[in-house]
Amino acid sequence: MGDHPDLNALVQETPQIATLPSVYSELSMLITQNRANATLVARVVSLDPGLTVRLLRMVNSSFYGLDRRVDTVSHAVSLIGHEQLRQLALATTVVHMFRAMPEHLINMSSYWSHSIATAIACRSLGRMLRVEKVESLFVTGLLHAVGSLIICINRPRKARRVFIQAKNSERQLNEVEQDVLGYTHADVGAALMKNWGLSSHQFEAVRWKHAPMQAEERYCKVASILHVANVVACALNVGSVGDEVIPRFSEEAWSYLGLGAESIQALVWEIEEQYEDLTQRMTDGI
Amino acid sequence: MGNLLRSEEKVSEQSEEKERQKSGEVRRDEVLRMLDRKFALINQDHPAMRLLRREAERHWLHAIEEEDG
Numbered sequence: 470m471g472d473h474p475d476l477n478a479l480v481q482e483t484p485q486i487a488t489l490p491s492v493y494s495e496l497s498m499l500i501t502q503n504r505a506n507a508t509l510v511a512r513v514v515s516l517d518p519g520l521t522v523r524l525l526r527m528v529n530s531s532f533y534g535l536d537r538r539v540d541t542v543s544h545a546v547s548l549i550g551h552e553q554l555r556q557l558a559l560a561t562t563v564v565h566m567f568r569a570m571p572e573h574l575i576n577m578s579s580y581w582s583h584s585i586a587t588a589i590a591c592r593s594l595g596r597m598l599r600v601e602k603v604e605s606l607f608v609t610g611l612l613h614a615v616g617s618l619i620i621c622i623n624r625p626r627k628a629r630r631v632f633i634q635a636k637n638s639e640r641q642l643n644e645v646e647q648d649v650l651g652y653t654h655a656d657v658g659a660a661l662m663k664n665w666g667l668s669s670h671q672f673e674a675v676r677w678k679h680a681p682m683q684a685e686e687r688y689c690k691v692a693s694i695l696h697v698a699n700v701v702a703c704a705l706n707v708g709s710v711g712d713e714v715i716p717r718f719s720e721e722a723w724s725y726l727g728l729g730a731e732s733i734q735a736l737v738w739e740i741e742e743q744y745e746d747l748t749q750r751m752t753d754g755i
Numbered sequence: 756m757g758n759l760l761r762s763e764e765k766v767s768e769q770s771e772e773k774e775r776q777k778s779g780e781v782r783r784d785e786v787l788r789m790l791d792r793k794f795a796l797i798n799q800d801h802p803a804m805r806l807l808r809r810e811a812e813r814h815w816l817h818a819i820e821e822e823d824g
Contacts, residue, residue: 639795704793704811717796718804730802737810 476652476660482623486566489665492517493562497666500551507543510551514542514558523561524554526750532589532743556604559667560588560611564751567618574621574628575711581752582708584611586744590698593739597732598694609671609691610698613678614710616658624650632711642712643679654710655679681722693722701736707744779819786815 481487488494496513499505514521521542528545529538539545546554570577591610595603621628627649635645643653659676663669674691677684678699681692696719703715790811797804 639792641796700797701807704807705814706789706793706811713792714795715793715797718798718801720798720801723801723803728803730806733803733806734810737807737814741814 476656477664479623479657480619480661480664483619486619486622487661487664489559490517490562490566492520493558494666496558497555500555505551507546510546510554511542519565520558520562523565523751524557526753527557527561527747530746530750532747532750552602553604556602556608560608561751563612563615567615570618570622574625575618576709578752579708580614580618580710582744582748583702583710584614584708585748585751586702586705586707586740587611587613587695587698589740589743589747590701590736591694593736594694594698594726594728594732597728597735598690598726600690600694605668605671606691606694608667609674609695612658612662612671613675613695613699614654614658615661616654616656616675617710619657619661620646620650620654635711636713639714641679641714641716642710643716653679679716681719682725689722689725693719693726696722697726698736701733702740705737705740707740782819783816786819787812790815 489497492513495516496510499509499513514524524542524545525539527533528535528549533549535548539548542554549557564581567577588607588610592603592607594600595606600606617628620631631642631645631649634640634649635642638645643655646653655676655678659672662672662675670688670691673684673688674681674695677688677692678695681689681696684692700715700718703709703712790808793811794804794808797808799805799808
């Protein structure tokens with residue numbers, strides 16, 4: 470694992486995906502530079518009516534559990550805060566960006582089901598562990614397999630070979646990818662997320678999701694969270710990103726997180742309760 | 756004649772029920788085999804993974820029951 474010379478070039482082959490849309494970038498800059506207030510945020514978001522609709526659909530879902538309906542972005546900001554709104558905007562923006570994926574390469578409905586289930590589990594684990602910025606964990610879970618989409622778009626023949634070999638051999642997808650491509654979807658996803666300017670905690674978690682204890686110490690926790698979330702989502706077979714088998718579970722990562730076995734049940738229940746509604750809200754109309 | 760027809764109906768219903776049960780058992784076996792394949796790389800002796808396997812079975816068998824109505 471690590472930097473492969475081709476990765477950035479691979480990401481750049483699809484310029485419409487290599488960079489995030491300008492509305493999101495402007496929103497992100499506003500918030501990270503502490504220049505945001507509810508009115509300004511709403512003004513920026515309104516430049517993209519589609520984003521406004523998608524954001525409000527998400528905010529009004531049971532996932533947020535707000536006790537009243539939210540009809541404006543400024544109201545949403547006042548209830549959930551700038552950072553949560555930013556992460557939510559990122560989540561819906563990315564789903565929207567990949568809406569035109571050719572279905573003969575990858576079943577996008579299945580892909581997003583799995584990604585959203587993983588995202589829910591990440592967020593749930595973040596809450597159990599009292600991690601700050603659980604919304605950032607949600608997005609990390611959502612994006613953990615985005616590298617697969619880039620490989621499918623830009624290396625379709627090799628992608629097909631990888632999926633067929635993985636299916637026939639009962640090997641982990643990333644191990645087959647390493648053999649066939651010389652890198653994994655985790656490597657590609659991390660490169661793409663870095664190019665998008667996302668936080669190092671997000672892209673390093675994705676890079677090390679299969680071997681979380683090999684990450685730098687400061688990323689071990691978030692990588693371990695993503696690792697466990699992915700294993701649980703795979704086990705429930707809620708959609709798929711191409712893994713026929715559940716990736717090897719790192720017992721070291723589990724010990725590192727310090728959770729009891731009963732946490733698994735809570736994760737499963739949370740996924741079961743939320744993934745259908747959330748998947749529909751996030752992918753409706755795509 | 757009427758009684759004969761009714762008992763024939765009952766036999767037919769019992770037969771259909773047996774077929775449904777058998778079909779349910781077959782599907783249950785298929786699910787368990789699918790999960791055996793999925794868990795091939797997982798150490799199910801680990802308490803968390805043992806519980807995950809149990810939850811995955813419950814999840815899938817419940818889904819089958821829902822489909823069967």
